[in-house]
Amino acid sequence: MLYIYRASHRQENRPRKRRVRDRALQEHGKQLSCRGRAGAGCLMPSGSFWCSPRGVEGINPELKLCLHLRETSSEQPEHCGAPPEDTPRTLELENNLLLSLASVWQSFYLLRTQTGRQAVTGERGVIPAARAQGRLVGGGRESAATHSFFDSRQRERSLPHQHMSTEPSLERDLDGLGKQATDGHTRLTDISGGTEGGSMASIPEYYASKNVLITGATGFMGKVLVEKLLRACPEVKALYLLVRPKAGQSMEERVSDMMTCKLFDRVREDNPDFHQKIIPISSELTQPGLAISPEDVETLSACINVVFHCAATIRFDEPLKHALQLNVIATQQLLGLAKQMHHLEAFVHISTAYANCNRKHIDEVIYPPPVEPKKLIDSLEWMDDSIVRDITPRLIGDRPNTYTYTKALAECVVQQEQDKLNIAIIRPSIVGASWQEPVPGWIDNFNGPSGVFIAAGKGILRTMRANNDAVADLIPVDMVINLTLAAGWYTAVHRPKSALVYNCTTGGINPFHWGQIEHHVMSSFKRNPLEQAFRRPNANITSNYLMNQYWILVSHKFPALIYDFVLRLSGQKPQMMRIFNRLHKAIGLLEYFSSQDWEWNSENMSMLMSQLTPEDRRTFNFDVRQLNWPEYIENYCIGTKKYVLNEDMSDIPAARQHLRKLRNIRYTFNTVLVVFIWRVFIARSQMARNIWRRRQPWPLAVSRMQHLRL
Numbered sequence: 166m167l168y169i170y171r172a173s174h175r176q177e178n179r180p181r182k183r184r185v186r187d188r189a190l191q192e193h194g195k196q197l198s199c200r201g202r203a204g205a206g207c208l209m210p211s212g213s214f215w216c217s218p219r220g221v222e223g224i225n226p227e228l229k230l231c232l233h234l235r236e237t238s239s240e241q242p243e244h245c246g247a248p249p250e251d252t253p254r255t256l257e258l259e260n261n262l263l264l265s266l267a268s269v270w271q272s273f274y275l276l277r278t279q280t281g282r283q284a285v286t287g288e289r290g291v292i293p294a295a296r297a298q299g300r301l302v303g304g305g306r307e308s309a310a311t312h313s314f315f316d317s318r319q320r321e322r323s324l325p326h327q328h329m330s331t332e333p334s335l336e337r338d339l340d341g342l343g344k345q346a347t348d349g350h351t352r353l354t355d356i357s358g359g360t361e362g363g364s365m366a367s368i369p370e371y372y373a374s375k376n377v378l379i380t381g382a383t384g385f386m387g388k389v390l391v392e393k394l395l396r397a398c399p400e401v402k403a404l405y406l407l408v409r410p411k412a413g414q415s416m417e418e419r420v421s422d423m424m425t426c427k428l429f430d431r432v433r434e435d436n437p438d439f440h441q442k443i444i445p446i447s448s449e450l451t452q453p454g455l456a457i458s459p460e461d462v463e464t465l466s467a468c469i470n471v472v473f474h475c476a477a478t479i480r481f482d483e484p485l486k487h488a489l490q491l492n493v494i495a496t497q498q499l500l501g502l503a504k505q506m507h508h509l510e511a512f513v514h515i516s517t518a519y520a521n522c523n524r525k526h527i528d529e530v531i532y533p534p535p536v537e538p539k540k541l542i543d544s545l546e547w548m549d550d551s552i553v554r555d556i557t558p559r560l561i562g563d564r565p566n567t568y569t570y571t572k573a574l575a576e577c578v579v580q581q582e583q584d585k586l587n588i589a590i591i592r593p594s595i596v597g598a599s600w601q602e603p604v605p606g607w608i609d610n611f612n613g614p615s616g617v618f619i620a621a622g623k624g625i626l627r628t629m630r631a632n633n634d635a636v637a638d639l640i641p642v643d644m645v646i647n648l649t650l651a652a653g654w655y656t657a658v659h660r661p662k663s664a665l666v667y668n669c670t671t672g673g674i675n676p677f678h679w680g681q682i683e684h685h686v687m688s689s690f691k692r693n694p695l696e697q698a699f700r701r702p703n704a705n706i707t708s709n710y711l712m713n714q715y716w717i718l719v720s721h722k723f724p725a726l727i728y729d730f731v732l733r734l735s736g737q738k739p740q741m742m743r744i745f746n747r748l749h750k751a752i753g754l755l756e757y758f759s760s761q762d763w764e765w766n767s768e769n770m771s772m773l774m775s776q777l778t779p780e781d782r783r784t785f786n787f788d789v790r791q792l793n794w795p796e797y798i799e800n801y802c803i804g805t806k807k808y809v810l811n812e813d814m815s816d817i818p819a820a821r822q823h824l825r826k827l828r829n830i831r832y833t834f835n836t837v838l839v840v841f842i843w844r845v846f847i848a849r850s851q852m853a854r855n856i857w858r859r860r861q862p863w864p865l866a867v868s869r870m871q872h873l874r875l
């Protein structure tokens with residue numbers, strides 16, 4: 166079965182385009198991807214998908230046909246969009262052209278398969294083949310900012326390393342085969358991860374026998390990355406972790422502590438000796454040369470194949486100088502080290518979807534930086550901290566904090582090396598607890614919404630400024646890591662000419678709103694309460710500033726005063742007001758993100774998914790359509806209880822009992838308050854009594870009725 170379609174970029178045609186894709190998807194289980202302006206694509210018999218952003222448009226520019234689907238095997242072509250009245254012939258011509266392209270491709274594919282060269286293009290080598298046949302017009306777009314997946318495969322890179330020099334460029338796609346044969350050395354086999362003669366290496370096959378360098382491995386995402394690599398790619402050779410000593414612990418102690426964490430239970434079960442694959446390297450990223458010893462630099466330069474750069478300061482209130490030091494300068498230094506690595510195949514940089522939060526629509530491109538990073542680095546170097554603090558608001562401009570500002574600069578720094586390295590940039594939105602792996606709901610920190618959920622679950626947080634109808638772009642950490650590993654694989658195997666950006670978000674595909682989050686978080690914590698809650702969980706979000714301030718006063722500050730008063734009376738140190746002040750600072754920093762909407766284009770995420778084998782798609786699942794939000798939020802809340810607060814699930818009955826007690830206390834308190842108000846303001850004041858009578862005629866009516874009955 167061969168599907169052929171072409172799609173215009175016109176907004177009104179998108180639903181139709183989606184229908185075609187969905188249909189093909191239903192029948193083939195393949196995620197299709199087509200991007201660029203008007204596009205044309207065909208799903209090959211092998212199941213692979215071919216698409217050219219400009220090819221057909223170049224042949225027949227006046228065609229503004231929205232969508233056309235044709236099944237060659239069935240007699241009746243299905244039209245998913247109305248073909249233009251004046252174009253049946255052109256359309257026919259075009260379809261014929263696509264069909265002939267497809268058949269050229271098929272013969273080429275077969276030829277390659279017969280000559281055992283699948284590793285070169287695999288079943289995805291459609292464009293090179295078609296281009297080599299001189300059938301496609303148009304080429305890649307020029308700037309990295311408009312770079313697309315398909316373009317990336319149409320341009321040749323000047324490869325930095327010898328072992329990469331066998332990239333199957335379009336121009337030498339066919340000739341290159343001869344060259345390789347004379348070499349007698351299938352270097353492309355190296356690229357595809359050691360699979361011989363067969364199809365493209367799967368993700369675990371690719372990572373087999375690779376040395377991987379990870380920064381930020383002791384952090385939330387880094388840990389999940391290490392765990393997943395060890396579990397899903399058991400043949401990986403070694404993981405080199407750049408770790409600093411901290412809080413009186415050496416880096417070795419920190420890493421061995423980390424490996425005893427519950428997160429690694431499944432890996433430990435599969436391979437009790439997994440720690441042998443972990444090689445900690447002492448590194449303080451804010452120091453010159455990343456404070457890596459010369460011997461370690463030599464080792465890393467000689468053996469690393471893939472770098473995952475996760476380390477960063479994610480604090481929103483980080484002083485600019487420090488945020489710049491870690492998020493930008495350290496990234497620059499790491500890139501410098503990466504360029505020395507003789508066998509580096511991919512450099513994966515973790516950014517954030519909010520790096521460009523000053524925009525409402527964010528494409529998978531690297532936007533011009535707010536300032537040239539080098540200039541800023543040079544200027545801040547000589548400036549006193551207090552001066553930097555004073556000019557920070559002016560510098561960050563329309564970004565909310567130094568974190569998003571420096572992450573945007575880091576992307577620019579990474580982009581500057583795209584000619585020398587194979588780069589992927591991952592931009593996750595709000596990374597939350599795990600969806601499925603290694604266990605549902607795994608989370609180990611208070612960052613982002615986790616702290617808010619916990620504060621609400623403990624009954625401390627009662628109000629927060631957020632827009633009920635704004636999309637809460639949460640993404641589970643395991644999905645981010647699956648995508649990251651897949652992007653590493655894809656970058657190494659396909660080596661896009663320029664850095665490929667992956668917006669790793671959910672809102673555009675499977676949206677969920679803050680109002681819904683609030684509802685599910687509250688009901689989840691009522692079913693599975695946290696221990697020793699301060700009050701019954703009952704948080705409300707509002708976008709109204711004044712309303713929020715009112716509730717802060719009534720529901721936060723007033724109870725805190727009473728509680729601290731009671732603590733004082735009982736001879737203890739007051740603490741509630743202090744806790745609330747910290748909470749207000751934290752939620753004040755988060756409100757920017759919960760009060761507005763962004764729209765991210767995540768086509769590269771879909772593209773990447775379409776490139777995975779069915780098996781890899783299961784193992785490295787980042788299909789956000791499969792997220793069932795209520796279930797995810799329930800597991801998230803349970804995860805905060807189990808893994809952040811280390812509370813035991815067996816204590817839930819006691820926690821429920823505690824909530825009942827709090828409810829009874831509240832009822833009693835409210836009753837006492839009503840009686841008190843009655844006694845003080847109503848019973849004692851003649852004026853209040855008069856008002857009460859006028860407003861409340863029912864007591865008179867009741868007494869009259871009683872009188873009548875008597």
Ligand SMILES: CCCCC/C=C\C/C=C\CCCCCCCC(=O)SCCNC(=O)CCNC(=O)[C@H](O)C(C)(C)COP(=O)(O)OP(=O)(O)OC[C@H]1O[C@@H](n2cnc3c(N)ncnc32)[C@H](O)[C@@H]1OP(=O)(O)O
Nearest residue numbers: 479480481482517611612613614616621704751755758759
């Ligand atoms: C129920 C209703 C639900 C409705 C939900 C509505 C809205 C959801 C809210 C937010 C969503 C937006 C999230 C946007 C994320 C953007 C995505 C990203 O790209 S980056 C990752 C996000 N980064 C962060 O979240 C970091 C934010 N944190 C900070 O900037 C700072 O930590 C701080 C909040 C300013 C606090 O700084 P401070 O110096 O005062 O404290 P410390 O950091 O030293 O921590 C002290 C102590 O407190 C604990 N802690 C830290 N943060 C929180 C928190 N949010 N809640 C509770 N406790 C927190 C921390 O662990 C320390 O504990 P200890 O001393 O025991 O170590």
Ligand SMILES: NC(=O)C1=CN([C@@H]2O[C@H](COP(=O)(O)OP(=O)(O)OC[C@H]3O[C@@H](n4cnc5c(N)ncnc54)[C@H](OP(=O)(O)O)[C@@H]3O)[C@@H](O)[C@H]2O)C=CC1
Nearest residue numbers: 381382383384385386449450451475476477516517593596
């Ligand atoms: N969490 C989120 O919601 C999101 C995160 N991201 C990005 O994902 C990446 C990982 O974030 P996450 O795991 O949540 O962050 P964490 O704060 O949990 O981890 C940060 C990591 O960086 C390391 N690090 C920090 N400073 C240094 C230093 N000076 N020298 C060496 N290592 C250092 C930390 O090591 P140590 O343990 O020694 O402190 C830690 O391992 C970051 O790049 C972040 O921008 C993007 C979007 C959302």
